Amino acid sequence: MALAKDIYQQLEAVVGPENISGSSAVIWSYMYQPFGNTKGVWAETLPEAVLLPKSTEEVVAIAKICNRHHIVFKAMSTGWGIHNLPGVKGAIVLDLRRMNSILEIDEKNMFAVVEPSVICMQLQVEALRKGLNCHIIGAGSNTSVLASATSVVGYGPDGLSMGFSGRNLLGVEWVLPTGEVLKLGSLGSGDGWFCGDGPGPSLRGILRGWEGAWGGLGVITKCAVKLFHWPGPAELEMKNAQPNYTLKEPIKYFRASLFNFPSLEKLGEAAYKLGESEVGYFITRLSPAFVGLQMAGGMNFVRLWESGMPQEMLKYALLFVIFANSEGEFAYQQKVLDQILEETGGEASPLAETEEMQGLTAISVIKVDAVTRSCFRSAGGFNTSFGAMDTIDLALNQVRAGTELKNSYIKKGVLMEDGGDNSATLVFDQGHMAYTEVLLMYDNHDDKSTEGAMAYIGDSNQACLKKSLGTPIFQLSQVGTGKHGLFSPACFNYDKWQKEIKRVFDPNNTGDPTAYTEPKK
Template identity: 30%
Template sequence: MAIVKEALQALETVVGAKYLSDDPVIMAAYKSGAGGYEAGAGYERVMTKLPAAVILPRTTEDVQKIVKICNRYKVPYVPYSTGFYGPRSHCHEENELIIDMKRMKDFEFDDAHFYATIQPGVVFSPFQEECMKRGAYTVVGGGGAQCSVIANLISDGWSPLSLRVSLPMRRILGLELVLPDGELVKLGSLAAGDDGFWGEGIGPDLRGILRGYTGVLGCLGIVTKMAVKVMPFQEERLVPEGISPSTALTLPEKRVKWINYQVPSREAENKAMYEIGKAMVGGAVTKVPVFWRVIAKAEDKEEFWELWDKESPETLKNFHLVRVLIIGFTSEDDLVYQENVLNDIFIKELGGKPRRTKPSDESWIKNADSAGMWLMCGSYVSVDYIQESIPHAETHGPTYAELKAKYTPPLMPDHGDPGWTMVCEGGHMGYSEYLIYWDQREDTHPVDQFYVETSKMNIKHGYYTSLLGSHQPLYLTGPKLGPNYHEWMLKIKAELDPLWVCHPPVPLGTDEFVERAPWMMEIKDWETPKYPEEWPNKK
């Protein structure tokens, strides 16, 4: 299908012919970008469609005009900004328009108050560099420094650096939001003027509509400007080294340092995280899956499997490693003090020992190694994240590992590894993330089934989960986890987007996938009601 000629002509008047295209080759390139995260899974095959056209606005006013034209001609559209979320951030309708924000790269830093006002085309790598030039830093998400800062902040936006930098919803100080009907609303500090300094100040605070913890993938509007809080860093330069893709940042060891502590048990891992929070030391603390260490050693997929095949549940059962980043924020003496405190915790109290660690970083400050996540199998996804108390996060991973055993293969064998845990918010919050890997050339139907079965498991155990909404079936989780939060979400969607033109069928994408994919019906044991007739883009 194609967008009607009159709509394309109207869109061209906004940006000019240079920044609007329906060329089939360009459209195919945008669709192929649905790979990477969740590559080869059933959702990508079933839900991702070839765009009908792409348009590149330059200003907030451009975006408003484009959205109003889409409403006038009932053209469904997707706000797109680097597209890391694979199929979920791409077109789901045959005649859909991609609104690509890459031309919107305005950047203004308030040096006195440590915040920046940016547009959605600004990506993390240059943003982090500008921060560090000013003695500041921010969180770079696990997907890599090539993703949009704004897109990441309204959809995830955490990492081990969240121990000090805090979670993303606290770093959003103010923003401009183009609603699905084209009207503009300003939130937070920007609602009261151009000063984005005070995120909790005068002005409506509707950040929860945009993201909660994880976000709804732009289905409730397009953020065109955001004031972002950054935090003080240290003054020594982190020097890039290596040749892409094998690059890293050399750390000034007297100011920034990683230490790996091996401890005797999982209980010791947990206690260490509590004690670090109490002592208020460190810039990051995390326990990563064991196979990540093998990824770091391997030069290619063959070497990874050569090393990993030597491991077993027996060789790994007593391997417990906590990785801590120390930052001497104020001085070299500050780093020495923190390391002494950590040694008291890990060595004297827990009977652990430090292990040799490379004086470089390729994972969090600039994140040059994100492609390595796909090294072993070709496809990867974080099935779920838990942000709650440390004990809650601790029970989450082993339960997932137990369920995963039923789906291995095609899921990669990891010998019961409970996943990735870390501490956020100065030790007040535990975080757990469970990751799965598979080869997209194999039968991926069990991968899709595992994804949804984890939703049922969360309901059964009463787990808090961050992925409510766009990643888990609303009509499965909504009546149980909330309860009935899906009714509120759909009422908000219908109110803000009565024509359902903004990224349909999100937030019901997963529900529609389950309905469309024959192999999912065998595990569907919940009722999905018929959608209201007033939703014109619903089937």
């Protein structure tokens, strides 16, 4: 069903003929979406048109047209998976790539105001020049700053010192599905971007929860996010070529270390102690497979894995970075770290100690640039499981449950051999919160492997339910329209309230409900 000519013309009048297309060639360029796909690599539901709005005013005008004609629309920015496309027929896509400006960096008050398609790398480069840095999610520095803070989900390994995306949100400009503009917090009162809460109850609670509404509740056109102090140089000079960028010069008071522990329990104990001691800039528990995949892809990974080296050297490993503001702070943090390692039996891995590895690791942790390539280049298909946020103990139980379950699928030959434990455990707010994602690699061109991956995800969801391991990452938003069916009944029927919210804020159900929820009838 193509858009009716008159509707197309109305939309075209808003964005200009060069910024709208219903051509098959253009639309199919959006359809290659291997991540999150339950079958193959192509999305199934074709949108009717793609629009490239440039401003809030244009988004408002589009939303109003859609409301008049009951057309579903869905916004996307950097687009990291199938959840970026509408899941209903007859819908249109708002590709926000032209809204890509950093509108403000408030150096004193440590925040930036960004449009939807500003990527983390873009913001980081500008922020570093002002002695600031931004939180980058694990999916990488090519992702939208705004999307992870307002609309989707995502965690970053620098969360130890820079928090969680959803909690780093300040003022927000939000085009509701009806086309009304809502400005959250201090912005709504015309007082600036510094606060996203109030007056009275915080509408951030409607905008997003543990994850965002994935475009199901309108379009966020601008937001302010927190920035954090950056003690390093204003520009990072690098040598070598992608993917092996390293720093030309070491950064002062920066030290990345990889530690091995005698057990997962001891590793957890160290993570608790490091967190509460308020030391460290970056911490992540990396499983042998996770590290191996960042070091080598494809057959190189297979060879590395078969050598047994990662399993031997990195069974219970923690990547920990100290990045201090002064000599005194650096010395203090190092001393605390040494004491904790002694208490927990942690030993430094020689892997990270060479100057080359320090340079590589520094880039990897500052720019978070290694995860994406490590996920897709080994088996083609990639997905993730578990991942609810709460404590470090929960995160380690997610590792245990995921490893056991995944190994049973690896034995069936449907998932890539990675020891089962292909996970990253990240810690936030100086140890106050943590989570583990258990990754799975599979061949997305092979039906049996893809079906196996989906079956594993289904079972991992059941494990979350049965073992009280929290609501898993992504599964709420990616597994079809019945996504809340599993977890809402187990979590005080939260979807009942989401349906009400959808009903009152989107009376015509024009915000694509696929990855959010259908309104209450």
